[in-house]
Amino acid sequence: MKPLSNKEIAYLLYEISVFYTMKDVPFKPMAYERASDAIESLKESVRDIYERGGMKALEEIDGVGKGIAEHLENLLKTGRLPEYDHLKKEFPVEVHELSEVPGVGAQTIKTLWKKLGIKNVAELEKAAKEGLVSKIKGFGVKTEQKILEGIAFMRSSGGRHLLGAVLPEARALEDTIKKFSGVEDALVCGSVRRRRETIGDIDIIAIGTDAEKIMAQFVALPGVAHIYGQGATKTNIRFGNGIDADLRVVPKRSFGAAVNYFTGSKSHNIALREIAQEKGWKLNEYGLFKRQATRPNDLSRSVGRAGDKRQGEGWEFVAGKTEKELYEKLGLSYIEPELREMTGEIEAAREGKLPALVGYHDLKGDLQTQTDWTDGADSIEDMARAAHTAGLEYIVITDHTRSLAMTGGADEAKLHRQMKEIEKLNAKFSQLPSPRIQLLSGAEVNIKKDGSLDIDDETLATLDCVGAAVHSHFTLEKKEQTERVIRAMKNPHVDIIFHLTGRLINRRKPIELDIDEVIATAKRTGTVLEIDAFPDRLDLNDEYIRKCVNAGVKMSIDSDAHSTEHFAVLEYGIAQARRGWATKEDIINTLSAHDLLTKLKKPKELRWK
DNA sequence: GCCGTTTTCGGCCCGACTGTTTTCAGTCG
Numbered sequence: 001m002k003p004l005s006n007k008e009i010a011y012l013l014y015e016i017s018v019f020y021t022m023k024d025v026p027f028k029p030m031a032y033e034r035a036s037d038a039i040e041s042l043k044e045s046v047r048d049i050y051e052r053g054g055m056k057a058l059e060e061i062d063g064v065g066k067g068i069a070e071h072l073e074n075l076l077k078t079g080r081l082p083e084y085d086h087l088k089k090e091f092p093v094e095v096h097e098l099s100e101v102p103g104v105g106a107q108t109i110k111t112l113w114k115k116l117g118i119k120n121v122a123e124l125e126k127a128a129k130e131g132l133v134s135k136i137k138g139f140g141v142k143t144e145q146k147i148l149e150g151i152a153f154m155r156s157s158g159g160r161h162l163l164g165a166v167l168p169e170a171r172a173l174e175d176t177i178k179k180f181s182g183v184e185d186a187l188v189c190g191s192v193r194r195r196r197e198t199i200g201d202i203d204i205i206a207i208g209t210d211a212e213k214i215m216a217q218f219v220a221l222p223g224v225a226h227i228y229g230q231g232a233t234k235t236n237i238r239f240g241n242g243i244d245a246d247l248r249v250v251p252k253r254s255f256g257a258a259v260n261y262f263t264g265s266k267s268h269n270i271a272l273r274e275i276a277q278e279k280g281w282k283l284n285e286y287g288l289f290k291r292q293a294t295r296p297n298d299l300s301r302s303v304g305r306a307g308d309k310r311q312g313e314g315w316e317f318v319a320g321k322t323e324k325e326l327y328e329k330l331g332l333s334y335i336e337p338e339l340r341e342m343t344g345e346i347e348a349a350r351e352g353k354l355p356a357l358v359g360y361h362d363l364k365g366d367l368q369t370q371t372d373w374t375d376g377a378d379s380i381e382d383m384a385r386a387a388h389t390a391g392l393e394y395i396v397i398t399d400h401t402r403s404l405a406m407t408g409g410a411d412e413a414k415l416h417r418q419m420k421e422i423e424k425l426n427a428k429f430s431q432l433p434s435p436r437i438q439l440l441s442g443a444e445v446n447i448k449k450d451g452s453l454d455i456d457d458e459t460l461a462t463l464d465c466v467g468a469a470v471h472s473h474f475t476l477e478k479k480e481q482t483e484r485v486i487r488a489m490k491n492p493h494v495d496i497i498f499h500l501t502g503r504l505i506n507r508r509k510p511i512e513l514d515i516d517e518v519i520a521t522a523k524r525t526g527t528v529l530e531i532d533a534f535p536d537r538l539d540l541n542d543e544y545i546r547k548c549v550n551a552g553v554k555m556s557i558d559s560d561a562h563s564t565e566h567f568a569v570l571e572y573g574i575a576q577a578r579r580g581w582a583t584k585e586d587i588i589n590t591l592s593a594h595d596l597l598t599k600l601k602k603p604k605e606l607r608w609k
Numbered sequence: 610g611c612c613g614t615t616t617t618c619g620g621c622c623c624g625a626c627t628g629t630t631t632t633c634a635g636t637c638g
Binding site (some may be wrong): 020028030035068102230231234235248274282 | 612620625629637
């Protein structure tokens with residue numbers, strides 16, 4: 001039996017939470033949901049945690065106490081969760097797919113089950129089309145229509161978009177909104193601002209005085225395909241390209257609080273609110289508030305339709321204009337958006353131990369680029385010029401090697417010819433005022449099934465910088481795959497392992513590796529692990545980067561450029577490195593060409609001491 | 610069910626929007 005992943009375990013707990021909501025059991029749903037969230041964001045597998053420290057270690061997981069720890073133990077030992085089975089028997093409904101329909105939550109699922117016996121989306125769609133849903137008390141024609149639209153939308157998009165696809169759109173949208181009449185400032189928040197690998201939707205906060213006028217301009221944008229909701233301060237739309245966007249308008253003094261709230265992550269926000277609460281304060285998207293001395297009770301919960309509430313009645317505004325002052329008032333140092341994932345950033349901020357993250361302008365070189373010598377689109381010279389325009393001082397030319405026949409991979413002779421060409425170009429550039437760019441020779445050497453390389457050591461020794469990568473046999477068993485990669489790392493001429501796991505986000509799974517053993521070998525041999533910045537690779541992921549940082553293993557951030565436009569993707573690699581808590585010192589291509597070459601001339605195992 | 614600088618009881622993040630119904634429940638982020 002395949003062991004359950006954290007995601008699957010988290011999902012079971014989430015379903016239990018929904019079941020208890022359906023049963024109207026108080027507080028248990030929240031407890032299960034919190035445990036579910038915590039487990040989903042764990043970096044270590046529940047199984048490993050249990051094997052490492054038993055029940056005690058399980059109970060140390062946020063939101064997991066004695067009860068849920070026992071469930072987990074049961075699940076790990078028997079593969080079953082009696083409480084879940086029991087609840088599922090009572091409500092034999094597909095919570096997973098039903099709750100993915102926008103607008104359908106626990107209470108709706110319960111009502112649909114009780115009144116119409118609906119168990120899944122197909123039955124819901126049928127019932128809605130027959131007009132049965134609108135006949136239920138509390139439901140109407142609009143709700144029924146919304147459910148049908150929700151099902152259609154769910155099918156049309158599904159899944160998350162790559163950061164690389166969304167970020168340019170988000171920036172363009174931000175610029176457009178900044179130019180709206182009545183808008184003073186705007187900022188993209190949400191998972192885009194945290195630079196997650198994949199993005200659900202675009203969240204934008206704007207400061208403005210006439211919110212309704214701003215919303216009217218927003219929904220009138222070209223490309224708007226659907227309006228989910230339009231209110232006085234919050235509007236939610238979908239563009240024709242399948243990307244959803246939320247716009248929220250707030251007063252100027254609340255900009256920082258709103259930006260913080262809508263940047264997330266959700267669990268980070270909850271932690272901040274709890275810190276505020278501990279101090280007897282209140283944190284929401286309008287600011288940080290403390291109770292007014294003369295008004296002991298919270299009067300802000302006045303009745304009336306949403307939007308009529310008078311914010312802050314009985315509460316005194318403490319902070320909210322900037323995020324920095326919010327964190328400061330809460331006794332924390334400022335936390336960069338890329339770190340707000342509840343992986344220890346709150347504790348580090350409290351103790352002033354947050355890392356100085358590698359900056360978006362810190363890269364001086366790019367150690368993986370392909371040219372028209374193999375499967376790249378442009379010449380070495382054009383790539384050099386483009387790299388210079390992108391602000392780089394040097395690039396390594398790393399065309400594919402011979403086993404990759406489909407790319408016209410280079411053999412030893414071709415590599416030697418290319419080295420001559422690089423020399424010639426360097427001589428030419430040194431005569432010109434521009435571009436000031438240095439070319440280094442290299443290769444993306446293929447790691448064969450047994451871990452040997454497809455270029456001889458003599459040739460590798462003459463190259464400035466050698467990367468090796470897996471391009472085949474992606475499905476080897478973990479042990480064999482790990483040994484294969486480790487053998488390549490032990491080659492004294494292999495400076496870097498490119499895109500270690502070979503994953504393609506949403507398309508190809510990562511190869512199976514014992515990551516701790518790989519990282520330990522990288523440390524011992526002085527092999528650098530690359531963060532491939534291409535949007536569908538982002539390989540290493542943030543978790544592995546953090547492991548490298550902690551182990552003192554050096555990394556590079558490379559574009560994997562196959563054309564002159566691709567140097568722009570370096571930004572995504574830097575974002576990924578920041579999400580993995582990497583500093584400038586962890587990334588070797590923040591060094592100058594001279595310093596890097598000096599390092600590369602030393603024996604591998606002594607280089608990074 | 611979880612949790613503790615009000616720690617073994619008694620709380621549990623917070624607000625906007627929609628639909629449906631006259632004061633609120635449900636969903637979402």
